[in-house]
Amino acid sequence: MEGETQQPSAPIQENSSDGPRQISSDRVNRVKKLLFRRMLVGIKDGRFFLGGFYCMDKQGNIILQDAVEYRSTRRSSPSPMEQRCLGLILIPSSCRISCHVDCSVEEQLSLLSLNEKIVALD
Amino acid sequence: MAHKPTDEEAFGVAVPGRTSIPSGDNSVWADVSPLLHGACQDLQEGELIHGDNFNLFAAMSALEIMDPKMDSGIVCRYYSLEEAIENGAAPVPVSVDKTTDIRCIIDIMDHLLACEATWHKGHSLAQTVYSCLYLLQPDRTSSHALLHSYCRVTRATCKAVLSVVSDARTHEEEDLFTMAYGLPLSVDGDEKCLSMLNAVEETISRQLRACKSSSKRRVLEAIEPLQSDPDQEGYCKALLCRLRFRKHLYHLLMSIRRPQGRGLELARKHIASCISEFDCILKSSEFLRASAQGMCEQNIEDTTASGCQAIGFDASLNCRSSAPTPPRSIKILSWKKAVQYFVKLLQDLDIICAYSLDPSLEAALNFVIKFQKSQPDLVARSHLQLLLVQDGKLYGRIPMFALITRAAGLPEVTKDHDIQKNEFMVQLEQLVMNLLKILCTNVAWQRRKLGKMLQDWRVIHVQLELAFKKEFGEASKPSYDELCFKIFQQILMWVEEQTYWIAHRFLILGFELELYSVHDYCMVYWYIYTVLIKLAEKTHLRIVMNTGTAKKKGKKKKDSFKDAGRDYQMPGAVLFLQSQIYLAEGLCMMFSALKNEHVIAAPQSPFNTEHEIFIQQFELLRKACLPDNISYRSFKESTMHANFSNLVMCDYFKEAQKIAKDAKSCFANDPDKMSELRRVEQVAEHNSVALNLICRIGAIDRSLKVSFEFSHHPVFATAIVKRS
Numbered sequence: 139m140e141g142e143t144q145q146p147s148a149p150i151q152e153n154s155s156d157g158p159r160q161i162s163s164d165r166v167n168r169v170k171k172l173l174f175r176r177m178l179v180g181i182k183d184g185r186f187f188l189g190g191f192y193c194m195d196k197q198g199n200i201i202l203q204d205a206v207e208y209r210s211t212r213r214s215s216p217s218p219m220e221q222r223c224l225g226l227i228l229i230p231s232s233c234r235i236s237c238h239v240d241c242s243v244e245e246q247l248s249l250l251s252l253n254e255k256i257v258a259l260d
Numbered sequence: 261m262a263h264k265p266t267d268e269e270a271f272g273v274a275v276p277g278r279t280s281i282p283s284g285d286n287s288v289w290a291d292v293s294p295l296l297h298g299a300c301q302d303l304q305e306g307e308l309i310h311g312d313n314f315n316l317f318a319a320m321s322a323l324e325i326m327d328p329k330m331d332s333g334i335v336c337r338y339y340s341l342e343e344a345i346e347n348g349a350a351p352v353p354v355s356v357d358k359t360t361d362i363r364c365i366i367d368i369m370d371h372l373l374a375c376e377a378t379w380h381k382g383h384s385l386a387q388t389v390y391s392c393l394y395l396l397q398p399d400r401t402s403s404h405a406l407l408h409s410y411c412r413v414t415r416a417t418c419k420a421v422l423s424v425v426s427d428a429r430t431h432e433e434e435d436l437f438t439m440a441y442g443l444p445l446s447v448d449g450d451e452k453c454l455s456m457l458n459a460v461e462e463t464i465s466r467q468l469r470a471c472k473s474s475s476k477r478r479v480l481e482a483i484e485p486l487q488s489d490p491d492q493e494g495y496c497k498a499l500l501c502r503l504r505f506r507k508h509l510y511h512l513l514m515s516i517r518r519p520q521g522r523g524l525e526l527a528r529k530h531i532a533s534c535i536s537e538f539d540c541i542l543k544s545s546e547f548l549r550a551s552a553q554g555m556c557e558q559n560i561e562d563t564t565a566s567g568c569q570a571i572g573f574d575a576s577l578n579c580r581s582s583a584p585t586p587p588r589s590i591k592i593l594s595w596k597k598a599v600q601y602f603v604k605l606l607q608d609l610d611i612i613c614a615y616s617l618d619p620s621l622e623a624a625l626n627f628v629i630k631f632q633k634s635q636p637d638l639v640a641r642s643h644l645q646l647l648l649v650q651d652g653k654l655y656g657r658i659p660m661f662a663l664i665t666r667a668a669g670l671p672e673v674t675k676d677h678d679i680q681k682n683e684f685m686v687q688l689e690q691l692v693m694n695l696l697k698i699l700c701t702n703v704a705w706q707r708r709k710l711g712k713m714l715q716d717w718r719v720i721h722v723q724l725e726l727a728f729k730k731e732f733g734e735a736s737k738p739s740y741d742e743l744c745f746k747i748f749q750q751i752l753m754w755v756e757e758q759t760y761w762i763a764h765r766f767l768i769l770g771f772e773l774e775l776y777s778v779h780d781y782c783m784v785y786w787y788i789y790t791v792l793i794k795l796a797e798k799t800h801l802r803i804v805m806n807t808g809t810a811k812k813k814g815k816k817k818k819d820s821f822k823d824a825g826r827d828y829q830m831p832g833a834v835l836f837l838q839s840q841i842y843l844a845e846g847l848c849m850m851f852s853a854l855k856n857e858h859v860i861a862a863p864q865s866p867f868n869t870e871h872e873i874f875i876q877q878f879e880l881l882r883k884a885c886l887p888d889n890i891s892y893r894s895f896k897e898s899t900m901h902a903n904f905s906n907l908v909m910c911d912y913f914k915e916a917q918k919i920a921k922d923a924k925s926c927f928a929n930d931p932d933k934m935s936e937l938r939r940v941e942q943v944a945e946h947n948s949v950a951l952n953l954i955c956r957i958g959a960i961d962r963s964l965k966v967s968f969e970f971s972h973h974p975v976f977a978t979a980i981v982k983r984s
Contacts, residue, residue: 165298166302168295168299169295169309173311176283176284177292181326184335184339185335192310192311193311193319194296194300194308194309195303195308195309196304198297200296201319201322209333211340211342211343212339212343213343225323226322228322228324230324230326233325238290238291238292239292240287240288240289240290241288243288245290246288249291249292
């Protein structure tokens, strides 16, 4: 898996105690490390898109490559999921409600700690 | 997947159905929204986070989610067909109230027609006809005879149309058309759709008779009234014409496909019936609109006669469920446009059905070209193609070899000659079939295929020539067969003529497709001129050989050929070409003089030199050596000396005009050729005047502006002179 080849947990620990300026660029660097990883984005109408993280801009619009669309077959959940391939897609930030990345448990914990720090700093 | 619960606990994210979106082995889904949010704040305006392989151009083509024009998967109302049906999106019957039920069914019929026309125009079946939920679950309607029979006949019709288009394989450019995976297109019992339809039609006509007589007295017939209000008669009429149209359309599609054109007579009758039913359908609109007032949801796209929104359609449902549908939203044609489309289709089919079943090859080719001028749609073109080439024969009747010998001017007896078993003759027959098929395709595809085909024609000519030489190389051969010799000789000549005919068609299609810019016109007309010279030469040779009036002639030089008209009467076909030759030459010279005298500025393009454009435009012709020894240099040499002073000396336009006038006398009975000659004459006349003006004042007055338009002829431009 692509996810396993990158080990972002170490730098998180090193830089997280620096000043806000470093944190800022650090956040961008951290997102850069997520490039090409499997990303799962949920949108307002209940669909999910799973694809390789390809690009993000300042507004938070995300481009996924080789994306697959997942959707429920019923309004009442849980219900079976339907899927289809879409290829390269742009998900505007305005309709995105959730965003997950496929990662190992250790990496997840470091991401979590980072998230908490950001919340604390903000 | 033991880690799943921990994942959910840790994040507390409610991801519905997340179990069906597994993360990788030994990995989990980690929420990165806060991180992304933070990163966005840190990013500079215009800055992007992307990898090394990022390509902005490719990124621009990404499908935008939630964009109504691009994202067909937006969840609108229902998540699935089952859910839609459970929620009553497509009830059977549509309404418990009989009148409302009928009213709604008429709307469904109309909307289906609009969908069908939209499908024919190149959209996918899934997003058009099969947006009808009733069609998607065939068994559900079985309790409702009217709706059921209409659904059946619609499905059967779509199946017939689809098979025509996929058999003809003319749909390359419109390849969405034949995609029907996963859709219930072949349903058991649909083949009996006509008997069902007839039964329903019978019931309704009885109903109609009943309401007519009930105005005098109450009927005691045992038929259950379809509806119970005074509008009954109007609804019955509206239903009947719709059902009858369907019936005749289906009959038409069946009979037009009967082998050897045997059903064409019958097909024409059904076409006439279809068109007359359409009149009734159109007339019913007034009644339907009036009685639907305030009864239903407004139909924004106007896909029904009544103006009501049809019940039981949801394109968004089906967009997803059938995989090959491109995620693009489409617009269904309005009901009026759909009717117009079908009327045009019926008229086009009528033209096809009315054509002779025993044409010469030349006539058949010209027929197809003329037919294409009316811009027939895919379905009509496919029918034409399937009719023309059946079982390797024209209309399934005339063997290709007989067609070729006739075209080459050989006597009737040759058509069964054993020479047709020669492998190259077999290949030639195949080429002729392909040519007929290609001419039935859409213009863009046609041009490309014709260009590529030229080489095949060249190769077959060389091979036939070799076979010919091998057979008759030693004249002393004991088994010298004079007939065989003649067949070879004439067919060889005809192949060359036909090749130039294709080359000419290839060149002029470029105008129709707007592939040439003003700066290219000079070389295009020059090329047309050289190809036409060859074509006229070959045509002339063939005619001379056929009539046997002249002795065998060797190769002619093109200039001596042009003057040959002086001493004896040229055949009409050659005069016809000659008028175009002079016109093309005149235009070429006029363009080069304008360029040489700097009235038209040479393009300052950083991309292509004129030489490169020449190579690009005529690559396929030059690969096939059409004509031999042609190059950019020969083009330059023949045009570099053109200027205002020498152009006025030899007025090609006057000559073209004169020849066109002469040629008209040969084609008194051929309205197509006559109108073409008239157009040539007009262009020649206009250009002759313009040229005089340019030559007289062009040298003195540098403010002269010359522009070109195709007002008189689609290929030959008319010059417009203005002083700025």
